Amino acid sequence: MTALARAWDSDLAYSFRTSPVAVISALVALVCIGGAVLAPLLAPHNPFDLASLNLMEAFNPPAWVEGGEANHPLGTDDQGRDVLSAIMYGARVSLLVGVSATTFALLLGVAIGLLAGYFGGAVDAVLMRVADTQLTFPTILVALLVDGVVRAALPRELHDQIALYVVIFAIGISEWPKFARTIRGSTLVERNKDYVLAARVIGVPGARIILTHVLPNVVGPVLVVATLNLGQAIISEATLSFLGVGVPPTQPSLGTLIRIGNDFLFSGEWWITIFPGAALVAMVLSVNLLGDWLRDALNPRLR
Template sequence: MSASTASPAATTPARAPKVETPWRRFVSEFCESKLALAGLIVFAIIVFIAIFAPWLSPQNPYDLAQLDIMDGRLEPGARDGADTMTYWLGTDDQGRDMLSGIMYGLRISLLVGAGSAIIACAVGASLGLLAAYAGGRTDTVIMRLVDLQLSFPTILAALMILAFLGKGIFNVVIALVIVEWAYYARTVRGTALVERRREYIEAAQCLALPTRRVIFRHLLPNCLPPLIVVATMQIARAIALEATLSFLGLGVPITEPSLGLLISNGYEYMLSGKYWISFYPGIALLITIVSINLVGDQMRDVLNPRLKK
């Protein structure tokens, strides 16, 4: 072989090093916590079960034609009167399969929690951005409303609203939005007050860009990290609050029970030994809230580097 002939290895171009994008850095730092990763996996499974509950559950607990009062309060592992179905987690007082009730109850709890958190986030973030950017009287009025909202106990305010509006999934969402929006507004305003003094905001103002574009195209993206953390925590808080309201009898209707209502249905039977009616929905609610909190705690640590110092 002549000296001028290059080896195959020498002619192979070197691979360019991978560029560490913000998304890759976020995923890498998030996966450093095994608990947060486990929480994310568990929550993904819960969401999957909730979405596909009609195909995964052995019974439709909302269909009265499938319920038999004679099968009420059967122990876990018992079979129905026709010996065609096994109730792996037992039944409640109406003969509802607890496993199916939990699957469908997860749908209601996640729908109410996520829906109220998204709407409250949109309302609170918009008002918080407006207060920080406009300042003056606008800031004063919005923040006094925030102080007034936060001065009321959350559960008491939600109970008063539902006592006026009545039961129903839509009414529960409205009540949760009213009691939650202030947390988002206060968080976004604090971050936006710092960001509005940055050079890029001054440059946008010098270019005479519309106020809406400055707020939502330039200011809002830089307020997202703390907003995402608060939203994650508030979803878990909204699910717990909805369960509390349903347990007290002011939440979702009895025909479409959430986890809180399932727990309430079995509370009076706890002393008689029928523990499973409240126990298993309570465990499902606990696992859901803990998994969301694990994810939220790690996201807070990743998105706020100062907490690592």
């Protein structure tokens, strides 16, 4: 039996096949992610090619509305950009920020959680008090604070160049306590098990015990947290961009597109903000539903 066949017959695969919500969510997420990743190949237009923009085509409605054009299925915005193409390219930025910020938070949180859980004592007390303090502040507030401090410390001409990295850092640094507390709790259980005690007795260094013995046995719950946190990171980026402190206008994300369209929502050009908003909801909801399914599927009490 091949590895693929064994994976298909596993409990996790069976749980996925028998869950309509998980299957539909996976398909929606696949469409959103595939459209974003393959935007240069699939998008009907390049919305960021200034030479191809035509202001005479601005505010064209969707193709099925009177006055719409077939070459702009979801209409155009105030600059004549194709809304469908802008959504696909904007989703790339949103996904890039979400995945990068989640990865950064995961690496930092796992490292801190392992140290706190394995060594305990004063190390655990200090690190967890820092995590508890940060958890009292909303993610957006921490991200706004970090973004404001970085922008104030750096020259104005560098703001647009590093804006993407600042947003990734701001969101990631505000989300690490979730991973740290999850890993710390699992590590507290694992460090007193026989295999860890045996490794200590034979003189295995603590760093090696943490990386080769403890980490593989506590990483499972982190995957669930990471899946759920990805949707939160995308929402945080969209919120920051909507407030005007996210990615620069030259690299608009879904949040930026929603902010731009919001200025024209009550003047009749509803499609400029409704469609990017619907794309954001579909992406985040599908990822969160997959995270919920994964959490239940990996919970032995629900088997």
